[in-house]
Amino acid sequence: MYLELFLALALISLISLLGILTINISEKTLKKWIEALVAFAIGALIGDVFIHLLPEISQNGITPEISFSILGGIIIFFILEKVIQWKHCHHLDHKDTCHRFTYMSLFGDMMHNFIDGVILAGAFMAGPLIGFSTTIAVALHEIPQELGDYAVLIKGGFTKKRALIYNFFSSLTSFVGALLTLIFGTMIEGLTPLLMAFAAGSFLYIAGTDLFPELHKEFDLKQAIIQLIFILLGIGVMSLLLLIE
Ligand SMILES: [Zn+2]
Numbered sequence: 001m002y003l004e005l006f007l008a009l010a011l012i013s014l015i016s017l018l019g020i021l022t023i024n025i026s027e028k029t030l031k032k033w034i035e036a037l038v039a040f041a042i043g044a045l046i047g048d049v050f051i052h053l054l055p056e057i058s059q060n061g062i063t064p065e066i067s068f069s070i071l072g073g074i075i076i077f078f079i080l081e082k083v084i085q086w087k088h089c090h091h092l093d094h095k096d097t098c099h100r101f102t103y104m105s106l107f108g109d110m111m112h113n114f115i116d117g118v119i120l121a122g123a124f125m126a127g128p129l130i131g132f133s134t135t136i137a138v139a140l141h142e143i144p145q146e147l148g149d150y151a152v153l154i155k156g157g158f159t160k161k162r163a164l165i166y167n168f169f170s171s172l173t174s175f176v177g178a179l180l181t182l183i184f185g186t187m188i189e190g191l192t193p194l195l196m197a198f199a200a201g202s203f204l205y206i207a208g209t210d211l212f213p214e215l216h217k218e219f220d221l222k223q224a225i226i227q228l229i230f231i232l233l234g235i236g237v238m239s240l241l242l243l244i245e
C-alpha cells in the first residue's frame with residue numbers, strides 16, 4: 001500500500017509541471033484539449049463518488065458523522081477556492097485595477113494539494129481499488145487545476161521558470177497530508193469512511209462548481225457532444241474498475 005500511495009503522490013506532484021507543455025501549444029488547441037479533459041475529469045470524479053466511494057462510506061449506514069464529513073468537503077473546498085481567487089482592488093481614476101494576492105493563491109494551492117494527499121492516503125487505507133480509482137479522479141482534476149495555478153502565478157508576475165518551480169513545490173504538500181493521515185489513521189478508529197465521505201463532498205463540489213461551468217461557457221453542438229462523450233468515458237473508466245474487484 002505504501003508503494004502505491006507513494007507512486008500516486010509522485011504522479012500528482014508531476015502534474016504540477018504540466019504548465020511547461022503549454023508553452024509550445026497554441027491557445028486554440030489547448031482550449032479544445034482542456035475542454036475534453038475537463039469533461040473526462042467530471043466523469044471520473046462523479047463516477048468515483050457514486051461507484052467507488054459511496055459503498056465504502058455507507059458500510060455502516062449514513063451516520064450524522066458521515067453527513068457532516070460530506071458537508072465538510074464541500075465547505076472546505078469553497079473556502080480554499082476563495083483563498084486561491086483572493087483579489088485586492090483599487091478604485092483609481094475611474095478604472096478598477098485588481099491585484100491577485102499571488103502568494104495567497106500559492107497558499108491556497110498548497111492547502112488544496114495537502115488535502116488531496118489526505119484524500120489519497122485515506123483511499124489507499126480503504127483498499128487498493130478505491131486507492132486506484134481515487135488516484136485517477138484526483139490526477140484528472142489536477143491537470144486543469146494545476147494549469148490554472150500556473151496561469152495565476154504567471155499573471156502574478158512570476159517568470160515561467162519560477163512559476164513552475166513554485167507550483168511544483170506547492171504540490172509536495174500532498175506528501176505531508178498523506179503522511180499525517182497514515183499516522184492519525186492508525187490512531188483513530190473508523191477514520192477511513194469519514195475521509196472518503198469528505199472526499200466525496202469535495203469531488204462533487206469540484207465537479208459541480210469548477211468543472212461543469214467550464215463546459216457551459218459557450219454553446220456549440222459538436223463540442224457539446226464531445227463533452228457528453230468524455231463525461232460518459234470518465235464514468236465508464238470508473239465502472240470498468242469494478243471488474244477488477
Ligand atoms: Zn486537487
Ligand SMILES: [Zn+2]
Pocket residue numbers: 016109145146149150167168170171
Ligand atoms: Zn499547484
